[in-house]
Amino acid sequence: MKPNYPDTFLFINGTWRAGETGATIDVINPATATVIGTVACATPADLDHAADAAAHGFDIWRKMSPLERSALMRAAAELLRARVEPIAALMTQEQGKPLEESRIEIRAAADIIDWFAEEGRRTYGQLIPARQAGVMQIAVKHPIGPVAAFTPWNFPINQAVRKIAVALAAGCSVIVKAPEETPAAPAELIRAFADAGVPAGVIGLVFGVPAQISEHLIAHRAIRKISFTGSTPVGKLLAGLAGQQMKPATMELGGHAPVLVAADADLDKAIGQMVGHKFRNAGQVCISPTRFLVEEPIFESFVERFVVATNALTVADGFNPDSNIGPLANSRRIPAIEALLQDATAQGARIVTGGKRIGNTGWFFAPTVITDAPVSARIMNEEPFGPVAIINRYQDIDSMIEEANRLDYGLASYAYARDHATIHRFVDEVQVGMMSVNHVGLALPELPFGGIRDSGYGTEGGSEAINAYLDTHFATIKS
Structure with a gap:
């Protein structure tokens, strides 16, 4: 049976809420072409609140040990597995794919969370041999900061979880701009993390006018990293905006x-x-x-x-x-x-x-x-x-x-x-x-996932993926 489809809200600083103006966007079932619900529409003020919360969440999350972060992520993965059936039903209603494909997507998302939960415990640095006695040279990895992630409608959970899991594993907070066409499934993904105990502000979720949200978040001072999955023309535009702000970007774009x-x-x-x-x-x-x-x-x-x-x-x-x-x-x-x-x-x-x-x-x-x-x-x-x-x-x-x-x-x-x-x-x-x-x-x-040339750059899988969410800090110390 199809469950009742819920209206979807923003998730900012640990709270589900409407946008500041109360504006909404209709969600349509592609099998019937009928409206089944609404999704809240964020304003620039909402985006500022989300970015401020992400900055605060980052201060909390980065100070937690990789072991603590891994445990919370694994708990979220188990909640996803326990909730496969109701979430799959929501996804099929809003996106259209067969119910079994929705189930597979959710189970795969839990596996991705588990894998990155462990990978976050292996962000090793280096001890570099010095040229003279009494000198220690070290390079350590630090989380880059709050991430703005932009995800598409074709895999509402899979594309979001790749960005969320790697960001959290690295010690970053993340704001997800999820698709307005398919909002309920990614909202349930975020709910699993929140219910698992991930602190307020570490994960945010916004919806609204795509161009307005991307331009606002990419330029926001709190955001330090961009990740986008979508078409090549839009990806080039967002990469340009990120470049103007000297912010690194991971781009998973179109193919043929x-x-x-x-x-x-x-x-x-x-x-x-x-x-x-x-x-x-x-x-x-x-x-x-x-x-x-x-x-x-x-x-x-x-x-x-x-x-x-x-x-x-x-x-x-x-x-x-x-x-x-x-x-x-x-x-x-x-x-x-x-x-x-x-x-x-x-x-x-x-x-x-x-x-x-x-x-x-x-x-x-x-x-x-x-x-x-x-x-x-x-x-x-x-x-x-x-x-x-x-x-x-x-x-x-x-x-x-x-x-x-x-x-x-x-x-x-x-x-x-x-x-x-x-x-x-x-x-x-x-x-x-x-x-x-x-x-x-x-x-x-565990495999690299990404393209070259007009299909983007960076990877969203495998051991290399987490490096894009880390800065290398070097120190040389003489005793």
């Missing part, structure tokens, strides 16, 4: 992931894994496999089998137990995808299956496969961010690698091959931040 399928690939494995990965969350995933670059000898067979597997998927409300694909998350996505498909077919691409909206209630779109899209088509250059797979044929490995590297994006990629020399070429020559070969193995807590 190639999938290189060599002639000797195991097609059962490739199709079995990639169809599900392509259409999870209705394709609204920054690392979603999008451009399938298939070597000529297996092209026809690959397309035929991929289409059969695609047509076996069920598109339905996320609460339907048979649903594999829910609705698109907002009304903007359908015309955006339709425009990309119209442009592609006008230039010679062929829609093999799908390509249309389903019904008139909610924002459902059929899982779509197109072939023979020319590189001039918009869909070959712009991230579709929807349930569309582009499958094109290539004569050899050289041309596949050339196409994989043609765009300025460099987030994720996938490859299938048996020949070791081919695999080594894919790993060495495809210019991306992440590659998964012969399986789906990205986005685990």
Whole structure:
């Protein structure tokens, strides 16, 4: 059963509250296109209160030992696990993804918290050998300060938890600007931390006009670090604002992931894994496999089998137990995808299956496969961010690698091959931040997660991630 959907409030200095003016924004269920609740809208004064609280929370949190911080974070992870069912129901209502995908996202978030809770206990410094007797040289790591984190609607908890967990592990406080389309799930994530005993001010949550919030928080004197997940154009804008303030930023931006399928690939494995990965969350995933670059000898067979597997998927409300694909998350996505498909077919691409909206209630779109899209088509250059797979044929490995590297994006990629020399070429020559070969193995807590070039910089996973939230302080002492 769908639970009652709550109105969502700001969380500032340990208190759930409305914005100063009482303004709200409607939250819409994408499966029904009906309003199900509201979310509070922050004013500049609210943002100032949040930043002041974060500065105070930072003074408290940074003085707690890594062991104490780790224990509180682990307690929050356990609360999330205990609350999977009610939170998953909220997420599916506001975002649309199938209920099981919502459950998986929440459980994965708890794992991320656990991993960073332990990583925060290993922010080691250095003792540097001196050139003369009686001198001690030390470099130690200090938390950078309050963090402003900006998160998207496609993974309401997963994207927020990556920023919150690493900030807290490093000893930083954090203000999360979460998505207005999907506010209740991230609010429940913050509630788990608060209920676990994280002190007031250490975590803040705000909603409102995105441009107004980002400009205000990035420029605020209390904020010392920026983290953003979203589109490349917005990311470049925010990186510029951060640069003007000399504030470091982590940017996880858009992608257009190639999938290189060599002639000797195991097609059962490739199709079995990639169809599900392509259409999870209705394709609204920054690392979603999008451009399938298939070597000529297996092209026809690959397309035929991929289409059969695609047509076996069920598109339905996320609460339907048979649903594999829910609705698109907002009304903007359908015309955006339709425009990309119209442009592609006008230039010679062929829609093999799908390509249309389903019904008139909610924002459902059929899982779509197109072939023979020319590189001039918009869909070959712009991230579709929807349930569309582009499958094109290539004569050899050289041309596949050339196409994989043609765009300025460099987030994720996938490859299938048996020949070791081919695999080594894919790993060495495809210019991306992440590659998964012969399986789906990205986005685990202990692995780096991030891109290069127009897909951003920095990582939100693995042992390197915490360094972006730490300053190095050096001292040389002569006895």
